[in-house]
Amino acid sequence: xxxxHVEALVGYTPGEQPRDSTVIKLNTNENPYPPSPRxxxxxxxxxxxxxxxxxxxxFLEVRERIAQIHGCSVTQVFxxxxxxxxxxxxxxxxxxxxxxxxxxxxxxxxxxxxxxIRGVSCKPVQLKPDFTWNMPAEYAADLFFMTNxxxxxxxxxxxxxxxxxxxxxxxxxLVDEAYGDFADQNCMDLAVAxxxxxxxxxxxxxKSFSLAGIRxxxxxxxxxxxxxLYKIKDSYNMxxxxxxxxxxxxxxLEYMQRNVSRIKASRxxxxxxxxxxxxxxxxxxxxxxxxxxxxxxxQVVFDYLKQNKIFVRYFPGPMxxxxxxxxxxxxxxxxxxxxxxxxxxxIDIYAPLT
Amino acid sequence: xxxxHVEALVGYTPGEQPRDSTVIKLNTNENPYPPSPRxxxxxxxxxxxxxxxxxxxxFLEVRERIAQIHGCSVTQVFxxxxxxxxxxxxxxxxxxxxxxxxxxxxxxxxxxxxxxIRGVSCKPVQLKPDFTWNMPAEYAADLFFMTNxxxxxxxxxxxxxxxxxxxxxxxxxLVDEAYGDFADQNCMDLAVAxxxxxxxxxxxxxKSFSLAGIRxxxxxxxxxxxxxLYKIKDSYNMxxxxxxxxxxxxxxLEYMQRNVSRIKASRxxxxxxxxxxxxxxxxxxxxxxxxxxxxxxxQVVFDYLKQNKIFVRYFPGPMxxxxxxxxxxxxxxxxxxxxxxxxxxxIDIYAPLT
Numbered sequence: 129x130x131x132x133h134v135e136a137l138v139g140y141t142p143g144e145q146p147r148d149s150t151v152i153k154l155n156t157n158e159n160p161y162p163p164s165p166r167x168x169x170x171x172x173x174x175x176x177x178x179x180x181x182x183x184x185x186x187f188l189e190v191r192e193r194i195a196q197i198h199g200c201s202v203t204q205v206f207x208x209x210x211x212x213x214x215x216x217x218x219x220x221x222x223x224x225x226x227x228x229x230x231x232x233x234x235x236x237x238x239x240x241x242x243x244x245i246r247g248v249s250c251k252p253v254q255l256k257p258d259f260t261w262n263m264p265a266e267y268a269a270d271l272f273f274m275t276n277x278x279x280x281x282x283x284x285x286x287x288x289x290x291x292x293x294x295x296x297x298x299x300x301x302l303v304d305e306a307y308g309d310f311a312d313q314n315c316m317d318l319a320v321a322x323x324x325x326x327x328x329x330x331x332x333x334x335k336s337f338s339l340a341g342i343r344x345x346x347x348x349x350x351x352x353x354x355x356x357l358y359k360i361k362d363s364y365n366m367x368x369x370x371x372x373x374x375x376x377x378x379x380x381l382e383y384m385q386r387n388v389s390r391i392k393a394s395r396x397x398x399x400x401x402x403x404x405x406x407x408x409x410x411x412x413x414x415x416x417x418x419x420x421x422x423x424x425x426x427q428v429v430f431d432y433l434k435q436n437k438i439f440v441r442y443f444p445g446p447m448x449x450x451x452x453x454x455x456x457x458x459x460x461x462x463x464x465x466x467x468x469x470x471x472x473x474x475i476d477i478y479a480p481l482t
Numbered sequence: 483x484x485x486x487h488v489e490a491l492v493g494y495t496p497g498e499q500p501r502d503s504t505v506i507k508l509n510t511n512e513n514p515y516p517p518s519p520r521x522x523x524x525x526x527x528x529x530x531x532x533x534x535x536x537x538x539x540x541f542l543e544v545r546e547r548i549a550q551i552h553g554c555s556v557t558q559v560f561x562x563x564x565x566x567x568x569x570x571x572x573x574x575x576x577x578x579x580x581x582x583x584x585x586x587x588x589x590x591x592x593x594x595x596x597x598x599i600r601g602v603s604c605k606p607v608q609l610k611p612d613f614t615w616n617m618p619a620e621y622a623a624d625l626f627f628m629t630n631x632x633x634x635x636x637x638x639x640x641x642x643x644x645x646x647x648x649x650x651x652x653x654x655x656l657v658d659e660a661y662g663d664f665a666d667q668n669c670m671d672l673a674v675a676x677x678x679x680x681x682x683x684x685x686x687x688x689k690s691f692s693l694a695g696i697r698x699x700x701x702x703x704x705x706x707x708x709x710x711l712y713k714i715k716d717s718y719n720m721x722x723x724x725x726x727x728x729x730x731x732x733x734x735l736e737y738m739q740r741n742v743s744r745i746k747a748s749r750x751x752x753x754x755x756x757x758x759x760x761x762x763x764x765x766x767x768x769x770x771x772x773x774x775x776x777x778x779x780x781q782v783v784f785d786y787l788k789q790n791k792i793f794v795r796y797f798p799g800p801m802x803x804x805x806x807x808x809x810x811x812x813x814x815x816x817x818x819x820x821x822x823x824x825x826x827x828x829i830d831i832y833a834p835l836t
């Protein structure tokens with residue numbers, strides 16, 4: 129009774145969410161700082177009697193604010209129950225049953241899983257060994273997912289390069305700017321541009337706005353593509369209170385930007401500190417580092433940190449297996465990580481565990 | 483760039499959500515009473531700093547409570563971003579690309595749209611003219627959606643009949659008990675039964691729990707089918723605060739049941755009042771009536787009520803076009819509706835509008 133391709137699926141493994149609150153959690157790129165005080169006010173003053181009614185199915189109020197922020201029309205804005213929902217909708221709106229989804233390798237590991245869930249082929253493009261841009265001349269797919277800045281590498285693909293790719297590509301390109309607020313440049317202009325026929329740019333409130341707990345992502349692009357997403361979405365995909373919280377956060381960009389600045393300062397310090405200790409650290413344009421410990425024994429360092437209640441992320445595999453992905457935490461968490469790493473290299477962590 | 487079947491789609495039209503708060507809104511089967519006071523407490527005491535973290539992707543706490551309520555294991559429980567998400571997931575987990583979705587006609591009009599979105603055929607089974615059970619001997623489909631009590635008819639299919647159907651049916655049966663709490667009987671036993679291989683029973687917090695504003699539905703069934711839904715869901719499909727609110731409501735069943743009793747009392751009064759005025763009213767096991775005004779001129783009454791700021795629902799078509807679907811409101815709203823209908827029949831509303 130279950131579809132064959134679903135039976136065969138392994139599914140996506142999100143980063144661990146430990147119940148132990150003493151863990152230093154640097155494994156899922158959450159923001160270490162709380163959301164805007166306006167979020168707290170919004171929740172505290174919310175009249176829960178309103179919850180008996182359905183939310184606005186096309187969430188006009190929130191779309192108006194997003195359109196204002198990015199200088200586009202409300203018909204160019206779609207809001208999803210997290211960016212994840214938007215990605216999944218794209219695989220159903222823009223990829224026929226015999227079609228294909230493209231993405232870089234390494235990149236966000238969910239993309240492959242989404243192609244599998246959709247039952248279509250995935251056509252990954254391997255980045256260069258230093259994780260920089262690579263694209264075969266004759267490459268084609270129906271939909272290309274591009275995280276930019278990329279994850280887990282933390283590096284930014286040059287927006288000019290992205291723009292050229294979008295121009296020449298026949299399918300739909302979704303630029304996933306989950307980490308866009310932490311970068312020096314972004315691709316939102318491509319989504320908003322008058323002549324744009326195929327480029328969607330997506331944002332989330334999960335990272336820079338400190339709101340991973342509510343599910344709120346949005347995407348901007350050409351009216352026709354956006355209208356296709358509205359046609360196939362669940363009738364009421366967004367929670368009433370989530371919409372209010374999202375709006376409150378989007379009305380306090382200054383607060384978000386101050387948090388981002390603080391994280392970028394920690395990012396610079398952490399990068400310098402690790403490099404001074406012999407690590408290879410990619411130039412991060414995100415709220416995390418992708419870093420190779422001395423001798424590349426990432427798995428050993430990962431295990432050591434975990435034993436010491438510091439969770440980071442490790443992706444086995446030929447391209448990524450010598451690296452760790454480390455979320456930028458608070459100043460205190462960063463310091464604790466450096467202390468642990470110092471101890472980790474003083475004792476012989478590379479000796480086999482007994 | 484857009485899939486052919488998506489281009490061809492019209493999409494589902496939810497009932498109107500007027501911005502004018504003076505409207506008496508009896509068009510989307512919302513509960514006229516607010517949710518449990520525990521919901522208000524839960525929201526007021528919620529620490530929004532937690533929203534910086536991702537929610538539990540498999541929402542164990544809420545599943546434990548649901549399993550306790552229905553006497554099943556947590557591995558038999560799936561929670562969705564509204565029942566809508568669960569319905570859509572089922573079309574992808576249990577229907578191959580060349581497969582089919584079944585449902586009754588008339589029933590919840592979304593089912594046809596979901597089959598169209600999935601790009602598979604819909605095989606509706608026409609109920610008898612009095613809206614009672616009908617099933618051709620050789621009927622087959624991969625997935626059958628059955629609202630029970632049915633909407634828009636408000637009538638309950640006998641659980642014994644449903645059980646027989648599930649036994650003989652080769653595909654998956656999803657019994658959509660959105661209105662189950664308003665009925666004298668339900669089919670939850672079928673979902674929980676040890677030998678169950680193909681039956682899912684779904685509930686929502688939108689109706690009896692007065693929580694349409696949050697998106698919270700759940701489904702119970704055999705472990706294997708439930709596991710398939712987990713495999714293909716979005717990684718974090720449920721909002722952290724939504725899960726908390728849902729749990730608060732599920733921890734106060736008594737409050738819900740008191741509201742349900744109140745609505746059932748109004749339902750009995752409204753049914754009697756309309757029948758006394760010459761309406762044909764189906765025996766409702768839901769929080770709404772499906773009722774045929776004298777002479778069957780439902781569209782005219784619908785328009786008259788709308789002009790008088792009372793919104794009900796009208797479904798054109800051969801089976802339903804002589805009926806109106808009227809949500810049971812508060813006692814005051816029910817009285818206002820009867821007054822309006824009285825006026826409506828005193829003046830000659832059947833005369834052409836000028």
